[in-house]
Amino acid sequence: MLFPAKVFTICILLLLPTNFQESRAMLPHRGNHDFTGWKVSIAPARAIEDVSLYLMEVKPYTIDSPEKKGIVGDVVLEAMRRAGYRAKIIVMPVPRALLLVPNMQNALIVPLARLEEREANFTWIARVINSERTFFTLGGKVNSFAEANANFKSIGVTRGSAGFQILLHQGFEISKLKQVNQGVTAAKMLNAGRFDAWYSSIHEEQQLEKDAAVRPFVMSVPLGKTEEYLGCSKRCDQTMVDRLSETIVEMQKDGSVKKIIAAYGL
Numbered sequence: 001m002l003f004p005a006k007v008f009t010i011c012i013l014l015l016l017p018t019n020f021q022e023s024r025a026m027l028p029h030r031g032n033h034d035f036t037g038w039k040v041s042i043a044p045a046r047a048i049e050d051v052s053l054y055l056m057e058v059k060p061y062t063i064d065s066p067e068k069k070g071i072v073g074d075v076v077l078e079a080m081r082r083a084g085y086r087a088k089i090i091v092m093p094v095p096r097a098l099l100l101v102p103n104m105q106n107a108l109i110v111p112l113a114r115l116e117e118r119e120a121n122f123t124w125i126a127r128v129i130n131s132e133r134t135f136f137t138l139g140g141k142v143n144s145f146a147e148a149n150a151n152f153k154s155i156g157v158t159r160g161s162a163g164f165q166i167l168l169h170q171g172f173e174i175s176k177l178k179q180v181n182q183g184v185t186a187a188k189m190l191n192a193g194r195f196d197a198w199y200s201s202i203h204e205e206q207q208l209e210k211d212a213a214v215r216p217f218v219m220s221v222p223l224g225k226t227e228e229y230l231g232c233s234k235r236c237d238q239t240m241v242d243r244l245s246e247t248i249v250e251m252q253k254d255g256s257v258k259k260i261i262a263a264y265g266l
Contacts (some may be wrong), residue, residue, distance in 0.1 A: 114164035
């Protein structure tokens with residue numbers, strides 16, 4: 001009995017051996033039928049998609065260097081790789097990124113501290129790490145925002161940062177807050193006596209000490225915890241959101257995130 005057609009199309013989801021003669025041997029033979037005329041087509045893998053990733057340099061969460069991109073940056077890049085996305089990294093100052101990204105489409109942003117004032121401006125994909133903030137001084141500690149407000153006449157804080165928003169929310173007068181650029185600037189100004197205290201993330205101060213950029217400061221109790229997220233513009237593809245969210249959750253479960261954090265010595 002002959003087959004009604006010599007040509008069949010087989011869509012194989014698993015990888016076939018490179019030697020087609022071996023592949024033929026794997027096919028079920030019924031009697032002495034000749035399979036020479038069979039054509040084999042392999043279902044193509046999903047193409048890797050390019051996605052813009054806006055990186056606000058906030059050490060150690062994000063770092064603009066060829067070798068590493070910081071804790072949050074490294075986690076997000078690995079999550080994108082696993083989920084089938086390729087990052088087009090755009091480094092942008094914090095105030096500018098927070099202003100522009102919400103009105104873009106499918107634009108990722110890191111690290112994004114989740115604050116009530118920002119809630120409606122972004123799509124919140126997944127939490128990566130928690131950030132504790134406090135006041136650093138050349139001498140003397142405080143145990144509350146109220147005590148800090150009473151004792152410090154001037155406070156250094158990164159321009160447009162979550163820390164700035166937290167202090168405003170806690171009732172600090174804007175005239176008391178000295179906004180400075182991200183990085184070592186605030187620490188140097190504190191050393192020079194330009195203000196009474198520096199309000200920053202504990203991780204950032206630890207990173208600057210590790211880099212020998214600053215001497216150790218007197219640290220108050222933690223005041224002002226936020227969650228650092230991978231965020232996206234308000235208009236964001238739901239499939240991408242779901243894939244990245246699920247991947248980061250899996251990375252939390254399988255220990256990948258802990259390994260990345262440990263690699264930064266924190």
